[in-house]
Amino acid sequence: MRLNDLKPAPGARRERVRVGRGIGSGLGKTCGRGHKGQYARTGRGKVKPGFEGGQMPLQRRLPKVGFRSRTARDTAEVLLYKLELIQAGEIDFAALREAGLVPTSARQAKVVKKGTINRPVVLKGIAVTAGARAAIEAAGGRVE
Numbered sequence: 107m108r109l110n111d112l113k114p115a116p117g118a119r120r121e122r123v124r125v126g127r128g129i130g131s132g133l134g135k136t137c138g139r140g141h142k143g144q145y146a147r148t149g150r151g152k153v154k155p156g157f158e159g160g161q162m163p164l165q166r167r168l169p170k171v172g173f174r175s176r177t178a179r180d181t182a183e184v185l186l187y188k189l190e191l192i193q194a195g196e197i198d199f200a201a202l203r204e205a206g207l208v209p210t211s212a213r214q215a216k217v218v219k220k221g222t223i224n225r226p227v228v229l230k231g232i233a234v235t236a237g238a239r240a241a242i243e244a245a246g247g248r249v250e
Contacts, residue, residue, distance in 0.1 A: 182212035186238050187221025198230045223247070 125137035139146040144153070156163045184207050189197060192205045199215055202208045208215050217229065219237035226246035234242070234249050242249060 177214075180211075180213040181233070182208040182215045184208065184215050184217045184232075185220040186217055186223055186241055189217065189223055189227055190225065192227075195226075196228045196230055197232070199232060202232070217242075 123133065124131065125133040126135075128134045136146065144159075145151045153159075156165055158164070182202075184202060188207055191207070192201055194201050199208070202215050203210070203212075214233065216233040216235065217238045218235050219241055223241055223245045226248075227242060228247055229242065229249045231250075239249055
């Protein structure tokens with residue numbers, strides 16, 4: 107076998123359809139595009155996705171959904187078991203920041219229940235989930 111003997115597999119390359127070559131070809135005159143209309147025009151057959159011919163498109167007819175909280179990016183999440191790292195009995199936002207549990211960009215914090223806490227702590231001015239509140243109170247602490 108030589109390079110000049112190479113050929114594509116039979117049926118791999120189909121001949122292109124020659125349109126507009128008379129009625130005998132079966133694709134004469136309108137060349138399979140039908141009569142008039144957007145798709146019959148040259149270069150005009152393509153329409154952008156979602157375009158419905160000027161009718162209000164579906165993605166604009168349906169209502170917007172979802173919500174992005176503005177406060178979520180300012181709120182830091184503190185895991186319950188990490189409160190054990192802080193030696194102070196009363197924990198406020200400043201104590202969390204000093205311990206490095208809250209980034210400097212955060213303006214508020216929220217304690218979420220992950221893990222357990224064994225010693226009583228008093229939280230002041232910090233948001234707490236229901237599960238975390240129950241765990242803190244079970245350990246003998248309180249949330250103010």
